[in-house]
Amino acid sequence: MNKMSFALLGAASLALAACGGKGDDSLGDNVAENYDAAAENLDAMAGNAANEAEADALGNQAEALRDEGERKEEAIDDADVDAGNKAEADAAVNGM
Secondary structure, three states: OHHHHHHHHHHHHHHHHHOOOOOHHHHHHHHHHHHHHHHHHHHHHHHOOOOHHHHHHHHHHHHHHHHHHHHHHHHHHHHOOOOOOHHHHHHHHHOO
């Protein structure tokens, strides 16, 4: 889970760095979509789990990722981030 969270954070940071101008709406959407994609992978793993307890744990992790993605998206949108300013964008995403 830690490696996945780190990978998602890296992907979100790359998305932040690639944008220009006031792109906080699409920026927030991209972050949420990245978290949702990772959650979908966990859901697929849950479908192939060896037992119900493992499937439930993976499902809980997927839901936690979705919730975190939504929180980050809201933080970015609420901050009215200038996506061209990487320091400001990173602070909005990581300052939660």
